[in-house]
Amino acid sequence: MNPKLPNSFRTGPDERGHFGNFGGRFVAETLMPLILDLEKAYAAAKADPSFQTEMNGYLKDYVGRPSPLYFAERLTEHLGGAKIYLKREELNHTGSHKVNNVLGQIMVARRMGKKRIIAETGAGQHGVATATLCARFGLECVVYMGAVDVARQAPNVFRMEMLGAKVVPVQSGTRTLKDAMNEALRDWVTNVHNTFYCIGTVAGPHPYPMMVRDFQSVIGEETRKQMQEAEGRLPDSLVACIGGGSNAMGLFHPFLDDPSVEIFGVEAAGHGLTQLHAASIAGGRAGVLHGNRTYLLMDDDGQIQDAHSISAGLDYPGIGPEHSWLHETGRVTYLSATDDEALAAFMLLSRLEGIPPALESAHAIAKVTELAPKRPKDHLMVVNLSGRGDKDIPQITEILKGKKQ
């Protein structure tokens, strides 16, 4: 592996959107001019101090940032090892980290004069965040959601509709996140003249992986400061769950050049890595889908395989291209947690800390229960609590009922 290690892990991507061999712009010609426009508009926004000032205002007063870095005392005691801190992204308005990115993209869309916003969603958290900010700024909002996910994340469907968004259940393919993204791309190709595609994770064609990462990096930047205040030093390890990888990238990126910080991403192992799962790094290989080259689950003919995870937000056969690169360079270690492990972690955090995590975030907690006991008591471990579990309670209630029978 790692043929040539970079001097810095924080300078990517190159001007063509590559992180090493990954990333790029694999899209239909119809979209290419718009993607180039977006790249320009985002670069201009990034260089404009008033953009940052305006965004910081909304992050503080609308989203409710900074999100706390909370010492999980009872979880720490229970596991008997590393000192565990939770980065409380679930306390953001709309209940997850997704809003950080949506706010940024909506502000870019406004600068570009786009009045119609489309999004794909798995768990519905990205859809809810998009519907919320579209309501706030008076924009038309259409959210594509796999029909399977519409059923298992019903509370979020009602929320999006209440916020004025149109939710389109996607019936094609496996009827989950991958197909929602296909359908959103089809909408975009059709309505490219007035539509902005608000992608929910660090995937898609350049500049999305970079732009979404930048907007989510507020998570890691705050964590650095907050840990400095709490403990007077850097954390020793970071843990986050990975669907496309945006909450993870947001936490990791500001620490990539601090070699003392161990970094763990947690993919969804579904029923287990030898069965149906959604762990593209553990079980996939490099290929091209949804605008970028990255690790994907596929067969020997290059056909994309069905992913499975108990958590709709992780049920995706790919991962953001920067993660693929961080895996190949060895900077980040990618682990995976099964459905059952995530469920157990959901219960554990609910009972010990009074914080029901989103099933997505529960995957990260599940690996913390393995990593923390093996580390000394002065080891500082930060886990990204990317979302709250309220949306999952109907689904979990059903599963627990089933288990009792």
Added chain:
Amino acid sequence: MTTRIDARFAELAKEGRSAFVTFLMAGDPDPKTSLDIIKALPKAGADIIEIGMPFTDPMADGPSIQAAGLRALKGGMTLRKTLEMVRGFRKEDDTTPLVLMGYYNPIYIYGVDKFLADAKSAGVDGLIIVDLPPEEDDELCIPALKAGLNFIRLATPTTDDKRLPAVLANTSGFVYYVSITGITGAAAADSKAVGDAVARIKRHTKLPVCVGFGIRTPQAARAIAEKANGAVVGTALVDALRDSLDTQGQATSKTVAAVADLVASLAQGVRGAKQAAE
């Protein structure tokens, strides 16, 4: 180097007419029927044959072609078998140009160099890869040109005059103008707009310009053939094929004829067009 595509357009120019280009999915609904259909196309009036390479996630295709790809995959189609099908066709026909159309991932996984060598030796003449814009020419376009295959690019209503030269730079064989912003199977553009767009592209290139997306009837094919060097029909043929299947989605005795008959009537439309714009 002239390819079968170049030769075909030279012949058509002599005849003073535009090309009728057909699209069907390889392996739809099964490999054998699919080969029988492809073999029937030249006699029915197809001048150039596009063959779709099935992919699970065709992000620029509408429901009809998505379903065709899934039928083919369910019938066991793979990229290797698509190339075998081309070989089967070439045993009987060494002149009709064959263009493979699809998405990059199956080719990337097959291996670019191996794919190009196998495609060339099987008798493929050109490639249309939807998710490879000029920005990614190093991936497949440049190697394909070196291997002696045409790389046919899509130009769209969003490809403005500033961008056209970049899109045309490494394009060969012909230019495929997608007449609408949208996916396959969507509504057609009106022929006046198409005429303007073709004229605009022709200011930048000497290559023939074929137009597709939304053409379903002989009348529409004829109207487009009067404005462009070729009219491409896909979804209408795929729909005719689908309508001929039994309730299990299997081919029937009517399947080959259903497609060939529609091809014949569309070809009539194209041949009835007045001299195409030059």
